[in-house]
Amino acid sequence: MSDLAKRFIQNPLLKPADLEPSNSQLVIVSLLNPGVFVFKNKIWLLVRVAENVKPKEGYISIPKLNANKEIEIKEVSINDPELIIEDVRVVNYQGEDYLTTVSHLRLLCSDNGIDFTEDENYPALFGNGELENFGIEDCRVTQIKETYYLTYTAVSNCGVGVGLRTTKDWRNFEELGMIFPPHNKDCAIFEGKIEGKYYALHRPSSAVIGGSYIWLAESDDGLQWGNHKCLIKTRNNLWDSARVGAGASPIKTKAGWLAIYHGADEHHKYGLGAFLLDLENPSLVLGRTIDSIMQPLEKYEKYGFFGEVVFTNGHIVNGDKLTIYYGAADEVICAADFSISEILNKINKIHSYLA
Amino acid sequence: MSDLAKRFIQNPLLKPADLEPSNSQLVIVSLLNPGVFVFKNKIWLLVRVAENVKPKEGYISIPKLNANKEIEIKEVSINDPELIIEDVRVVNYQGEDYLTTVSHLRLLCSDNGIDFTEDENYPALFGNGELENFGIEDCRVTQIKETYYLTYTAVSNCGVGVGLRTTKDWRNFEELGMIFPPHNKDCAIFEGKIEGKYYALHRPSSAVIGGSYIWLAESDDGLQWGNHKCLIKTRNNLWDSARVGAGASPIKTKAGWLAIYHGADEHHKYGLGAFLLDLENPSLVLGRTIDSIMQPLEKYEKYGFFGEVVFTNGHIVNGDKLTIYYGAADEVICAADFSISEILNKINKIHSYLA
Numbered sequence: 001m002s003d004l005a006k007r008f009i010q011n012p013l014l015k016p017a018d019l020e021p022s023n024s025q026l027v028i029v030s031l032l033n034p035g036v037f038v039f040k041n042k043i044w045l046l047v048r049v050a051e052n053v054k055p056k057e058g059y060i061s062i063p064k065l066n067a068n069k070e071i072e073i074k075e076v077s078i079n080d081p082e083l084i085i086e087d088v089r090v091v092n093y094q095g096e097d098y099l100t101t102v103s104h105l106r107l108l109c110s111d112n113g114i115d116f117t118e119d120e121n122y123p124a125l126f127g128n129g130e131l132e133n134f135g136i137e138d139c140r141v142t143q144i145k146e147t148y149y150l151t152y153t154a155v156s157n158c159g160v161g162v163g164l165r166t167t168k169d170w171r172n173f174e175e176l177g178m179i180f181p182p183h184n185k186d187c188a189i190f191e192g193k194i195e196g197k198y199y200a201l202h203r204p205s206s207a208v209i210g211g212s213y214i215w216l217a218e219s220d221d222g223l224q225w226g227n228h229k230c231l232i233k234t235r236n237n238l239w240d241s242a243r244v245g246a247g248a249s250p251i252k253t254k255a256g257w258l259a260i261y262h263g264a265d266e267h268h269k270y271g272l273g274a275f276l277l278d279l280e281n282p283s284l285v286l287g288r289t290i291d292s293i294m295q296p297l298e299k300y301e302k303y304g305f306f307g308e309v310v311f312t313n314g315h316i317v318n319g320d321k322l323t324i325y326y327g328a329a330d331e332v333i334c335a336a337d338f339s340i341s342e343i344l345n346k347i348n349k350i351h352s353y354l355a
Numbered sequence: 356m357s358d359l360a361k362r363f364i365q366n367p368l369l370k371p372a373d374l375e376p377s378n379s380q381l382v383i384v385s386l387l388n389p390g391v392f393v394f395k396n397k398i399w400l401l402v403r404v405a406e407n408v409k410p411k412e413g414y415i416s417i418p419k420l421n422a423n424k425e426i427e428i429k430e431v432s433i434n435d436p437e438l439i440i441e442d443v444r445v446v447n448y449q450g451e452d453y454l455t456t457v458s459h460l461r462l463l464c465s466d467n468g469i470d471f472t473e474d475e476n477y478p479a480l481f482g483n484g485e486l487e488n489f490g491i492e493d494c495r496v497t498q499i500k501e502t503y504y505l506t507y508t509a510v511s512n513c514g515v516g517v518g519l520r521t522t523k524d525w526r527n528f529e530e531l532g533m534i535f536p537p538h539n540k541d542c543a544i545f546e547g548k549i550e551g552k553y554y555a556l557h558r559p560s561s562a563v564i565g566g567s568y569i570w571l572a573e574s575d576d577g578l579q580w581g582n583h584k585c586l587i588k589t590r591n592n593l594w595d596s597a598r599v600g601a602g603a604s605p606i607k608t609k610a611g612w613l614a615i616y617h618g619a620d621e622h623h624k625y626g627l628g629a630f631l632l633d634l635e636n637p638s639l640v641l642g643r644t645i646d647s648i649m650q651p652l653e654k655y656e657k658y659g660f661f662g663e664v665v666f667t668n669g670h671i672v673n674g675d676k677l678t679i680y681y682g683a684a685d686e687v688i689c690a691a692d693f694s695i696s697e698i699l700n701k702i703n704k705i706h707s708y709l710a
Binding site (some may be wrong): 020025086090095097099100130131134155156157158159160161177178179180181182183184202204205206207208209210211213215216218219220221223224225226227228230233236 | 442445449452453456485486491510511512513514515516531532533534535536537538539548557559560561562563564565566568569572574575576578579580581582583584585588591
């Protein structure tokens with residue numbers, strides 16, 4: 001096991017107490033998994049903010065957005081025989097699954113990539129409509145020319161899928177609906193067309209047959225997708241044995257498209273790995289790291305709302321330096337630097353190993 | 356509970372012994388769920404044929420297509436501690452799910468819609484490539500002008516998704532890849548564009564949050580799909596409480612698009628129901644039957660490879676007469692006539708009921 005991350009000494013960069021809740025009735029439970037982009041010469045984070053009301057003792061509160069985009073709370077006694085607490089994130093009540101928090105996306109910017117503040121000119125993004133009434137989460141941001149593509153997890157009682165919005169100015173957004181139906185998340189569109197086509201990594205999950213694997217899709221317009229192919233599976237007895245999912249948009253290198261991904265094992269411990277795709281034909285996997293390149297090591301990664309998690313869906317590339325921003329223990333936002341060439345050196349290029 | 360079906364007295368029309376296996380090493384376990392279409396003035400069935408080798412006593416055989424499209428068999432002792440028999444259809448071995456049979460699709464034609472025979476000029480369709488190595492199943496056939504669109508369940512160790520092939524002559528096929536990624540099946544493309552767009556019903560499934568519901572997708576070209584919307588959910592304490600999925604392409608009526616669908620309850624008992632979509636805006640559900648319109652009643656529907664099942668994905672419309680072809684007990688092929696106006700009369704038009 002090797003850890004290639006040079007963590008910022010300022011970590012955690014952001015914690016729940018640093019932001020105001022979206023309204024005074026609510027508390028921020030977690031800050032998670034930011035999308036990252038450059039806009040107006042600043043580094044921006046699109047932070048997932050998970051909120052709930054402070055629960056009464058002996059009760060669990062189940063939040064949901066109503067048609068007016070307000071959070072409505074259902075309070076359920078923890079002794080209710082129809083309540084099943086699956087983990088801190090998901091409960092089942094009367095046969096239906098619910099999240100314990102509702103997430104929205106908050107914009108913060110920085111000159112130095114370390115100190116992030118909100119700007120009142122750029123308001124937060126909230127779930128909208130019946131496919132987002134449990135919130136929106138874990139947004140990847142891909143810039144193609146002047147347009148930013150936001151692919152995020154849209155959660156509702158209909159299921160968990162991938163929603164798409166686009167913007168040029170981060171004030172006006174076009175809502176383009178759900179592009180990948182349930183159960184799907186962890187979608188990252190490639191930055192730029194390849195041979196005339198858009199490509200995206202995504203992560204469907206199966207209840208029976210198959211698993212939670214990373215797939216590739218292609219599109220002529222970025223809105224409608226087809227020709228799905230399975231690229232990266234879980235690996236028995238390794239750190240990514242239970243599920244894998246793409247991070248931010250893959251990085252174009254001379255060796256190929258370098259994708260950072262997360263993997264988890266049976267104990268829900270989340271680490272990061274990398275794989276490499278052919279530049280002209282991204283359905284061809286050229287290599288993959290065997291070990292993770294980053295694991296939960298620091299206290300803020302091991303303990304929190306959901307411990308033993310490092311999870312990224314946003315980064316900045318500067319020459320050989322890759323700065324990833326990541327959610328730690330599903331509670332705080334951190335950052336770490338990597339050397340791209342060092343990651344490429346760790347990628348096992350024996351293609352047959354991946355078959 | 357009402358049953359509107361006038362079953363053919365000749366049922367079952369086809370049973371496993373009526374066809375030859377695809378090769379002499381194999382046995383046909385089941386005939387299932389035919390796609391139906393008209394071609395050269397005949398009625399054709401695209402029957403799903405599920406095959407395996409005859410298992411040795413004390414062993415279970417796990418079939419899989421290899422790169423040469425031949426079925427390879429893994430024999431596992433039924434006492435092997437790494438074998439979990441989930442039901443007659445699915446086993447788990449060494450942590451991976453497998454099907455107990457591999458399916459292909461066989462073409463049979465008829466002048467009278469009752470007596471079906473094979474024609475050696477029209478060979479069977481088999482799974483092809485790594486996304487179909489556990490076979491292809493339950494094909495819906497949609498005709499748009501001279502092109503037939505085949506949407507079928509593609510099964511592999513990558514997961515269960517929807518594959519697309521097209522043909523004009525039923526001898527040459529264009530393989531267009533997977534159009535809906537896992538976990539997805541029961542896809543039916545509408546016959547004809549609506550306001551310039553193709554539409555399809557499909558059935559994603561979720562492991563957590565959501566369920567097995569019927570969704571609508573739209574497309575400019577029939578190959579790439581987006582703007583997914585959830586249309587029809589399961590209903591607690593009714594016959595369709597556990598899962599629902601579309602049948603064949605919806606029928607255009609003056610009242611709207613009439614869709615026949617299957618539903619199952621917690622005991623895996625499968626019946627048929629119907630819902631109605633707005634003609635111009637098929638994302639608008641106008642109504643739905645409360646009771647099923649057909650349930651397993653006959654011996655050939657109640658007992659078989661997987662009993663208590665009536666399942667349709669193919670029909671012929673002739674004026675008010677709807678002849679559905681269906682799989683009974685996952686073993687034999689049957690048919691029944693319905694009156695379209697009688698089904699429409701059973702549809703509950705109270706829209707708020709569906710919200």
